[in-house]
Amino acid sequence: MMISIAAMRKHLALPKTSWQICLLAIIGGCASALLVVLFTLTIEEIQQFYLSKRQHYNSLNALSRFDLPIVGAIVILLIAWLTGYKYLRTGIPFVLHRLKVAHGVIPLKNTLNQFWGSAVALASGFSVGKEGPAVHLGAACSSYLGSVLKLPYNSVRTLCACGIAAGIAATFNTPIAAVIFVMEVIMREYKVHIFVPVMLASIVGSLVTQNFFGTEPSFHYFQTIALQQQHYFSLFLLAIVLGMLAAVFNKYLVFIITRSVKYHIIPRLILAAVITGVLGYLVPGSLGTSTNTIDISLTTSLPFSFLFSLLIAKLLMTLFALGLGIPGGIIGPTLAIGAIAGACAGALNSLVIPGVNLTGDFMLMGMAGFMAASLNAPLAALLAVVELSGQLELVVPAMLVITIASIVSRQFFNNSSIFTMQLDAQGLLYRKPPIEESLQNIGVLAVMKQPLLILNNASERTIIGELLTRNENQPVLNKVDTPINSPTNYFWAQLDTSVDNQCLNQLNETRSKQLILNKLLPLNHQATLAEAYLALVEQRSGAVYVYQKNMDDCLGIVTFEQLRVFLVEGKLTI
Numbered sequence: 001m002m003i004s005i006a007a008m009r010k011h012l013a014l015p016k017t018s019w020q021i022c023l024l025a026i027i028g029g030c031a032s033a034l035l036v037v038l039f040t041l042t043i044e045e046i047q048q049f050y051l052s053k054r055q056h057y058n059s060l061n062a063l064s065r066f067d068l069p070i071v072g073a074i075v076i077l078l079i080a081w082l083t084g085y086k087y088l089r090t091g092i093p094f095v096l097h098r099l100k101v102a103h104g105v106i107p108l109k110n111t112l113n114q115f116w117g118s119a120v121a122l123a124s125g126f127s128v129g130k131e132g133p134a135v136h137l138g139a140a141c142s143s144y145l146g147s148v149l150k151l152p153y154n155s156v157r158t159l160c161a162c163g164i165a166a167g168i169a170a171t172f173n174t175p176i177a178a179v180i181f182v183m184e185v186i187m188r189e190y191k192v193h194i195f196v197p198v199m200l201a202s203i204v205g206s207l208v209t210q211n212f213f214g215t216e217p218s219f220h221y222f223q224t225i226a227l228q229q230q231h232y233f234s235l236f237l238l239a240i241v242l243g244m245l246a247a248v249f250n251k252y253l254v255f256i257i258t259r260s261v262k263y264h265i266i267p268r269l270i271l272a273a274v275i276t277g278v279l280g281y282l283v284p285g286s287l288g289t290s291t292n293t294i295d296i297s298l299t300t301s302l303p304f305s306f307l308f309s310l311l312i313a314k315l316l317m318t319l320f321a322l323g324l325g326i327p328g329g330i331i332g333p334t335l336a337i338g339a340i341a342g343a344c345a346g347a348l349n350s351l352v353i354p355g356v357n358l359t360g361d362f363m364l365m366g367m368a369g370f371m372a373a374s375l376n377a378p379l380a381a382l383l384a385v386v387e388l389s390g391q392l393e394l395v396v397p398a399m400l401v402i403t404i405a406s407i408v409s410r411q412f413f414n415n416s417s418i419f420t421m422q423l424d425a426q427g428l429l430y431r432k433p434p435i436e437e438s439l440q441n442i443g444v445l446a447v448m449k450q451p452l453l454i455l456n457n458a459s460e461r462t463i464i465g466e467l468l469t470r471n472e473n474q475p476v477l478n479k480v481d482t483p484i485n486s487p488t489n490y491f492w493a494q495l496d497t498s499v500d501n502q503c504l505n506q507l508n509e510t511r512s513k514q515l516i517l518n519k520l521l522p523l524n525h526q527a528t529l530a531e532a533y534l535a536l537v538e539q540r541s542g543a544v545y546v547y548q549k550n551m552d553d554c555l556g557i558v559t560f561e562q563l564r565v566f567l568v569e570g571k572l573t574i
Contacts, residue, residue, distance in 0.1 A: 005149070009525070012155040013443025017193045021155060022200055028142030028159050029166035029201030033208035035141050036134045036170040039115060040213075043130075046123035057125050057280070057287040058296075065125070065287060066277035072124025073273035076117045076327065077266055083109045085265055089426075090114040090327045091132035093419050095139045095164070096186065097428040103153035103440075103528075104160025106140035114140075117327040125287035126276055127317035127336070128328020130171050135186075135329070138167025142201070150548075152443030153526050158194050161187055165198045166205030173213070174387035175199075175206040181380040185419065191441075219294070219388045225361045227397050231349075238345045238362065239369050239401040243408025245341060246373035247415040249315065249334075254418075256323030257425040265325055272324040279313045286313035293336040294363065304347040311340040330418060331384075334371045342366020361397075364389055368398040369405035376410070376417035378402045432530075435567060439529035447529070447572050448546050448556030449475050454490075457481060460515055463493045467515075475557055477545075478517065487551040490520040492543050492559075520545040525555060529563060536560040 008020050044054055050068070052059040060068065080088050087109035089097075098106055118133040142163025146156035161182050168178035179202045183190050227235070260268050280287040285296040293314060296302070318333040345366065346359035364385055372381035382398055409415040423430045432440070453470060454477045455463060466476050480489040494516040521535045523544040532544050543559040562573050 009149075009151055009443075010445045013152040013446035015154065015191070015193050015441045017196045021158060021193075021197050024145065024149075024151075024155075024159055025142075025162040025197035025201045026204055028145045028163050029204035030208060031145065032138035032141040032163040032166040032201070033170035033205040035115075035137050036167045036205075037209060037212050039119060039133060039137060040130065040171070042115075042119045043122045046119065055288045055291050058284050062281050062284075065280040065284070068287075069124050069126055069273040069276040069280065070270070072120050072126065073269045073326075075120045075124075077269055079116045079120070080113060080265065083113050087113050088117075088265060088325065088327070089428075090118070090136050091329060092135050092185075093422040093426065093428065093430075095135055095160075096419060096430050097423060098139075099157060099160060099186070100430050100432055104139055104143045104157050105147055106136065106143060108140075111137065111140040114327060118329075121321075121326050121328050122289060124273075125280060126272070126321045126326050126328060127286075127288070127314060127333050128321055128326055129289055129330060129332020129335075130328075131168055131331040132329020133327070134167035134171040135164045136167075138163035138165070138170075138205075142166070150526060152445055152528065154441050154443050154528050156526070157440070158197055161194060162197050162201035165202040166208075169202045169205030170209040172384070172388060173206055173209050173215075174384055175202040177380055177384035177387050178202040178205065180383050181377065184380050185375065185377045185417070216390075219364075219390075225364065225391060225394050225397070226358065227361050227365075227394075231358065231361075232397070232400065234345065234349050234362075235365055235397055235401050236404060238342065238365060239404035240408050241345070242338065242341060242366060242369035242401065243373050243405040243415075244413065245337070246370055246405065246409045247413035249319070249337070250374055250415055250418045250421055251413075253319050253323050254421045254425045256319055257422060260324050261426070268324040269326060272320050272326050275320045276317050279317050283309055283313040286310055286317060289332045289336070294339045302343075302347070304344060304351075307340060307344045307347055311337065311344060314340055331371065331375070334374050335367045335384075338366040338368070338370030339363040340366070341370060361394075364391075364394055365398060365401045368394075369401040372402040373405040373409035373415065374418050376406070376415075376420075378406050435533065436530045438567075439533050439563070442529045442566075442572070444523060444527050444529060444532055444544075444546050444558050445525055445555075447562055447574055448558050449473075449562075449574060450556040452477055452554060452556065454479050454554065455493075463517075464495070464515055467493060467495050475543075477520070477554065477557070479554075487522060490545050490554055491517040492520055492557060493517055518542040520554075520557060522547055522551050523558070524548075529558070529566070532558045533563050536563070 047054055090110055090113055098104055114133050114136045121128055139160045143156055143160040146159040164186055165178045165182045169175045179199050182198050314337050342362040342365055343359055346362035368381050368385040372378040382402055453474050456479050458478050470476055476493040478491045478493055482488055496514050496516055521544045523546055525546050525548045535544050536542055541560050543557045545554045545557045547553055565571055565573050
């Protein structure tokens with residue numbers, strides 16, 4: 001069994017599609033989806049105590065709508081106090097950060113905060129989404145599987161991506177959009193060896209959620225769109241407004257984050273709760289996630305003034321909830337804001353063209369355009385809205401709106417993805433040099449030199465003798481004992497190739513000049529070539545030795561020359 005696990009680890013260290021990574025993706029995807037389903041059921045169970053219907057905050061009286069977010073904030077703070085305030089970072093930006101600095105491995109206490117804190121926040125009417133917690137929980141669950149099996153970090157990253165896809169698919173029942181979101185926003189690269197397991201995990205996530213909540217799309221109640229080409233000018237104007245609105249939304253969300261970060265989390269969350277409570281008191285229907293708001297916006301008899309007040313309330317609620325640190329996602333609120341903006345456009349269009357009700361159509365266009373411009377993820381936004389509504393007919397008009405909104409937001413307002421803007425505002429790393437990006441896709445187990453000839457405290461004469469008679473492909477190491485509780489020193493022995501071979505056979509006093517001993521740096525077997533490169537880049541020579549549990553046990557070595565050949569020629573040498 002140990003041999004098979006070791007062989008699996010070495011195989012998974014290569015950036016290749018294999019049945020092993022696919023099987024792990026299915027297992028991790030199933031576990032991630034079940035955790036997200038448990039998260040969703042937890043929210044519903046909490047809401048049953050005070051709501052007549054899930055997400056139906058209109059059933060509450062005005063005072064209860066004001067009190068509920070404040071009570072929720074107090075509970076969230078209690079959870080944060082129990083787990084530690086420093087573990088409050090959660091959601092998609094935090095996962096992006098952990099992918100860069102820890103290969104997707106998520107601390108347990110952050111995950112506990114994400115599960116319980118977000119469940120309370122969503123049940124308390126805060127304007128946050130379920131997809132942020134779904135991404136975090138899915139990433140934590142699948143990467144934990146990789147950590148338990150001590151897999152190479154490049155495959156742990158892949159499993160993390162699989163868990164994210166399964167989590168999103170389980171949240172919205174949108175497997176295609178989940179895959180594209182992972183590739184477009186999370187990984188930001190399209191590689192077959194990542195795409196295939198991510199797709200399998202997304203399928204599993206969707207199947208799991210269908211068994212619990214049914215197969216109908218989340219927005220199945222939208223009627224088949226009736227947009228014609230004569231309506232495209234109205235869509236053009238809507239797209240421009242959506243692009244501008246997304247730029248303003250992203251800018252002020254980052255502004256609130258940067259201004260509030262110097263204050264303790266307690267006053268921040270209480271302030272967010274008070275603002276949410278006041279807006280919920282003044283504007284019924286603004287509390288909660290996207291579903292509640294979209295249901296209200298679909299009502300055809302609502303005047304433009306009410307829809308506009310609902311839009312402003314939702315914008316402010318979302319900005320202060322996410323900006324001040326309430327745990328939760330941003331995709332749900334962007335769908336809600338886009339839907340309300342689309343409903344406002346539909347109401348205005350009905351005034352210009354009486355008798356034509358296109359409110360539902362404009363809402364779908366608003367959802368697609370605002371999400372694409374705010375997240376800088378046009379393809380994911382398109383497929384999300386198509387799958388959520390179950391309508392392929394909206395592809396062409398949605399592409400028009402998404403394209404124009406993205407251009408307006410990006411080019412004219414210099415807007416970028418809200419996730420990267422949040423990471424910049426919080427000072428969290430999410431970029432790496434291209435060299436490290438390419439090297440982190442390969443584990444050291446895949447290319448380490450084996451077998452080794454390891455000598456114990458050997459003399460120079462012995463080492464040179466072994467070098468002259470050894471197999472040319474077998475590295476010679478000299479293991480030098482160290483004091484107790486100190487790691488053993490390994491030295492990689494080489495001969496100076498500039499010295500004449502006949503001279504090497506003569507035992508003379510200059511032998512120490514002919515022998516090169518490079519001290520090896522230890523590297524865990526889960527590491528990637530990126531860690532090996534960082535360890536050797538300053539000296540631009542030498543090697544690292546790979547160990548598993550005990551630093552005194554050398555499994556193999558990875559040389560700087562191997563890294564140079566890969567970076568220059570694109571070849572893996574062993």
